Amino acid sequence: MEHLKTAELTALRKSLAPLVSNLEKTVNGLPESERTSYDEAEQSVVDARRKAEAHEGLLQVN
Amino acid sequence: MRPWVDLDSHGWVIKPEDEAAWGKLADDYRGGTAPQPFDQILTVVRANGCKTVVVENRYVDVDYRSEYSNFWSLKFDGQSSFTRRLHFFSTDLDEERLHELPDEPGYLGYSIIRPVEYGRVGRTVLRPPPELQGATLASVSDRVSLFGNELGVTGVPFCQQDGEYLRCAHAAAWICHYVAHRRELTGRRSTAEIVEMTPTMLSPERALPSKGMTLNQLQAVFGALNQPALFYGLRNMPRVPGVPEPDPASDAEGNLLAPGRWDRRLITIICRYLNSGFPVLIGAGDHAFVLVGWLRRDDGEVSFIACDDQVGPYEVIDDPFDHYKTPWESIMVPLPPRVFLSGESAEGRAHRVFRSIASQAEGLEQLAERLVNGEIVLRTMLRTGASFKRDVAKQTSSDQILRDIRYARLPHWVWVVEAHDKERCDSGPCVVAAAIFDSTSFDLAPPLDVLSLPGIVAIYPPDDGKPVIGDGSPDPWSSLLPVH
Numbered sequence: 001m002e003h004l005k006t007a008e009l010t011a012l013r014k015s016l017a018p019l020v021s022n023l024e025k026t027v028n029g030l031p032e033s034e035r036t037s038y039d040e041a042e043q044s045v046v047d048a049r050r051k052a053e054a055h056e057g058l059l060q061v062n
Numbered sequence: 063m064r065p066w067v068d069l070d071s072h073g074w075v076i077k078p079e080d081e082a083a084w085g086k087l088a089d090d091y092r093g094g095t096a097p098q099p100f101d102q103i104l105t106v107v108r109a110n111g112c113k114t115v116v117v118e119n120r121y122v123d124v125d126y127r128s129e130y131s132n133f134w135s136l137k138f139d140g141q142s143s144f145t146r147r148l149h150f151f152s153t154d155l156d157e158e159r160l161h162e163l164p165d166e167p168g169y170l171g172y173s174i175i176r177p178v179e180y181g182r183v184g185r186t187v188l189r190p191p192p193e194l195q196g197a198t199l200a201s202v203s204d205r206v207s208l209f210g211n212e213l214g215v216t217g218v219p220f221c222q223q224d225g226e227y228l229r230c231a232h233a234a235a236w237i238c239h240y241v242a243h244r245r246e247l248t249g250r251r252s253t254a255e256i257v258e259m260t261p262t263m264l265s266p267e268r269a270l271p272s273k274g275m276t277l278n279q280l281q282a283v284f285g286a287l288n289q290p291a292l293f294y295g296l297r298n299m300p301r302v303p304g305v306p307e308p309d310p311a312s313d314a315e316g317n318l319l320a321p322g323r324w325d326r327r328l329i330t331i332i333c334r335y336l337n338s339g340f341p342v343l344i345g346a347g348d349h350a351f352v353l354v355g356w357l358r359r360d361d362g363e364v365s366f367i368a369c370d371d372q373v374g375p376y377e378v379i380d381d382p383f384d385h386y387k388t389p390w391e392s393i394m395v396p397l398p399p400r401v402f403l404s405g406e407s408a409e410g411r412a413h414r415v416f417r418s419i420a421s422q423a424e425g426l427e428q429l430a431e432r433l434v435n436g437e438i439v440l441r442t443m444l445r446t447g448a449s450f451k452r453d454v455a456k457q458t459s460s461d462q463i464l465r466d467i468r469y470a471r472l473p474h475w476v477w478v479v480e481a482h483d484k485e486r487c488d489s490g491p492c493v494v495a496a497a498i499f500d501s502t503s504f505d506l507a508p509p510l511d512v513l514s515l516p517g518i519v520a521i522y523p524p525d526d527g528k529p530v531i532g533d534g535s536p537d538p539w540s541s542l543l544p545v546h
Contacts, residue, residue, distance in 0.1 A: 004425075004517075004536050012425040012517045013533060019419045020513055020520040021529055027418045038414045041301040045406045045505050048300040049293060060265070060274050061231045061350035 066142040066177040067120045072209065075157040076115040084108065087115065091148070091175050093182040099222045100183055102374025103173050107150040109191035110170045114155040118147040118208060123174045125221075125236075126184050128254030133227040133270065134178070142177040145184060149208055163211040171215040172206055181224035181371075185240070187217045188375055197367055198333075198545050199355035200341045202244030218341075218354040218367075219244075220375035221253075231275035232256055233371040234350045238341045238396045239287050241354075245339065247398055248288045259286040277345055277392060289396035291343070292404055294331060296321040296391055300406045303413040304433065304440050305330050322346070322389025328382065329364050332356070334405035335395045337543055338444035341369075343394040346387035353379075358545065400502050401444065401475050407505040408477035409442040412497040416481055419515060420495075426516065429494060433481070438494065441546050442479045444501065447472030450542075457493075457539045463519050466532050470521045472511055475501035480541055487546060491538040500524075 004012065019026045028035065078084045084104060092100035107115075123145045130143045152168030171188035187204045190197070203216045219240040223233045235256055242248045251259075260275060261282045267273045275283070277293070284291040294300070299321065301307060311324035322328070332342050333356055342353045351370035359365055359380070366379040379385050413433065420430035432438040445453075451468045458464055477499040486492035498512035513520045519534040 008425065009517055009536055012423065012536070015424040016419065016426075016515060016518045017531060019422055020515070020518060020531060023415065023510065023513075023522075026422060027414060029422055030414075030418050034417075038303060038410070041303050041410050042407060042506050045300040045302075045404055045410065048295075048298040049404070060276050061229075061234075061280070061345050061348060 066146075067144050071119050073117050073119045073160070075155060075160070076117065077113060077154070078115070091146075091182060093179055095180045096182075096222065096225070096372070098372065099181075099220070099374035100173075100175075102377070103183065103186060103188065103220075106188050106191050106374075106376055107170050109193070110150075110189055111152040111168075112150045112170055113153060113168075114151040116149040116151070116155065116160060116208065118149065120144045121147040121174065123147070123176075123184055124250075125253040126174065126176050128252035129176075129224070129227050132254040132257065145177065146175045148173045148175060149206075149213070150188070161209050161211075163208070163213075167211075167213070169213045169215055171204075171217055176224065178224050180226075181222045181228070183220070183222040183374075186220040186375060187215050188220075189215055189217050190376055193378075194355070194357060194367060194376060196545060197355045197357035198336055198543070199367065200241050200336060200339050201355075202241050204244060218369055218375065220369045220371075222371045226271040227257065228253055229272045229274040230371050231280055231350045232272070234343050234352045235275075235280060235283050235287070235396075237352045237354070237369050238284070238289065238343060241339075241341055242287070242289050242396065251287060256283060256287070259283045274348070275350075277394070280343070280350070280394065284394070284396045287396070288399055290399055291394040291396040292335075294328075294393040294395075296325055296328060296389070296393070299325055299327045299331070300404075302327070302330065302406050302410050303417075304409070304436070306436075320389040320391070322391055323383050328390065328393065331393060331406065332366070333364065334409070334442045335397075335444070337441065337546075338405070340395060340397060340444070343396070344368075344387075344390050345392035345394065346385075346390045349387055351387070397444070398475060400473075402505075403477060403499060403501050403503050403508050404505055405442045405444065405477060407508055408497075408499045409440050409479050411499065411508050411510075412442075412479035412481075413440055415497055415510065415513065416495050416515075429481075429516070432483075437485070438481050438483055440479055441482055441541065441543060442477060443543060445476055445478050445542065447474060447476050450476055450478060450498065453542055457542075458535070460533070460535065462532055463534060466519065466521055466530050467512060470512060470530075471524055472498070473500050473502055476511060477501055477508075478542060480543070482541065482546060483538060486538060491540045492546075493539050493541050 150170040173186040174184035264279045311319045355367035368377040420426035479497045480493045481495035482492045496514040516536045521530040
C-alpha cells in the first residue's frame with residue numbers, strides 16, 4: 001500500500017471507517033457460505049477440546 | 063551411606079582437554095542406566111566452548127532435598143541427601159580464584175546431579191547451543207550464586223526422571239512450572255510438591271513407587287500449579303481459517319493412520335504457544351516430553367526443540383511425523399489461569415475480521431484475496447497487555463497511534479494476531495494487519511480490543527465504550543515476533 005497517493009489513502013480511510021465502527025455488521029456482510037464456514041471453524045475449536053477431554057484423559061504417561 | 067560428599071572440600075575444578083577427559087566426566091556423572099541426558103548436557107556445553115567445569119560439593123538442592131524427605135529417606139539402604147552442582151564456563155578459570163571469579167567468566171549454565179543410580183540429572187539450565195541461535199525458545203533467565211559469585215544464564219530448564227519417585231510426567235510438569243516461575247507467573251514449587259499435588263484417585267495405581275501419571279492427573283497438577291492447561295487430542299483437531307486441512311493418510315493396506323502421522327495442524331497449534339513463550343507438553347504413547355522451541359530450517363520447514371527427560375536438553379526434532387515417539391497423541395499447554403480464549407479462536411476470528419473488512423473496503427481487495435490464497439498468513443502469540451503497549455512503540459512512528467494504544471484499557475493478557483505478507487518476511491516489515499483480543503473472552507466470537515489495518519487503527523474499549531478510530535500508516539510494520 002506504500003505507493004498510495006494522498007487522495008487514495010483518504011478514500012481508503014473513508015471506506016474503512018464505517019466498517020471498523022460497526023464490526024458485527026461488517027462481519028455479517030460476508031456471503032452466507034463464507035459466514036457458515038467461519039462459524040463452523042469457531043465451533044470446531046470448542047468441540048475439539050470437549051471431545052479430547054473424553055477420549056484421552058485416562059492415558060498414562062510415565 | 064554411599065560415598066558422595068567430600069567432607070573436606072567446597073568443590074573442585076575439572077578442565078577436560080581431550081575426548082578421554084570428557085569421557086571420564088561423563089562416566090563419573092551420567093549414571094548407569096539412563097546416561098543419555100547427561101551426555102546431551104556435555105554435548106551442549108561443549109558446543110558452547112566449555113573449558114572449565116566447577117563441581118560444587120555438598121549442594122543442598124531444594125528439589126532433591128524434597129524428594130529425599132518424601133521418598134529416598136524411607137529406603138533401608140542409605141543414600142546421601144546432598145547433590146553436586148556442576149557449573150560450566152567457556153573460560154579457563156583459576157581453581158585458586160573460585161571465590162572471586164572474573165567479571166566475564168563465560169558462564170554457560172549449571173546442572174544438578176542427584177546421588178541416585180537412575181536418572182541423575184536434576185534441575186539444569188544451560189545456554190542454548192549455537193545451532194539454535196535463530197530459534198524461538200521458551201527461555202528464562204536464571205540466577206545462581208556460586209561461592210558468592212552471582213552468575214546468570216538464559217536458557218530452557220531441564221530435569222530427568224529418576225524412575226521411582228519422579229517419572230517423565232513429573233519431569234515434564236516441572237519444566238513447564240519452572241518456566242512459569244522464572245517468568246514470575248507462579249511461586250516456586252518443589253518436585254515433591256508436584257508429586258503431592260497428584261490426585262491418587264485419578265489412577266488405579268498406588269502412588270509410590272510411581273508408575274507415571276494419567277493425563278487427568280497431569281491436568282490436576284497443572285491446575286494446582288496455577289497453570290491450567292489447554293488440551294488438544296490429535297484425533298479432534300480444531301479447524302482454523304487460513305490453516306490448510308490435510309487429508310488423512312492411510313497405510314499400504316488402506317487402514318487410516320493415526321493423525322500424529324500426518325496432521326500438520328499440530329505444528330501451527332504448537333507454534334502459537336511457543337511464540338508466546340509457553341512450553342508445550344506432548345503426550346505420545348506412554349511417554350510425555352516438552353517442546354520448548356521451534357526453528358525454521360533453510361528449506362522453510364519447522365524443526366521443534368524438545369526437553370525430553372529420556373534424551374536431554376535441546377533435542378532437535380526435525381520431523382514430528384518421524385520421531386522416536388511418533389505418533390504424538392495429545393498436546394497440553396499450561397497457561398495463566400485467566401487465559402480463557404485459545405490461540406486458535408483468536409486467529410480464526412482475526413481471519414474472519416480481516417477478510418470481512420478487506421472484502422468490503424475500497425482498496426483492500428488484494429488483501430482479501432491474498433488472505434484466502436495463502437499469500438498472507440496469520441501468526442498468533444499471547445502477550446501481556448503491558449508488553450504489547452511497550453513494544454508498539456517499535457511498530458509505529460505515529461504519536462497519535464502510540465497515545466491511543468497506550469491509553470487503551472487492555473486485560474492483563476492479550477492475544478495478538480498479525481497478518482504477515484509472506485513475500486516480505488525475509489526482507490523487512492511484513493505485518494499488514496493486526497488484531498488484539500481479550501484473553502478472558504470466550505472461544506465463540508471473541509471481541510476485539512485493537513484492530514490495525516492499512517490506513518486505520520481502531521480501539522474498542524471494554525463495556526461497550528465508543529470505538530476510538532485513528533489514522534494509521536498504509537505501510538507494513540514490523541512483527542512482534544523476532545522469528546516467524
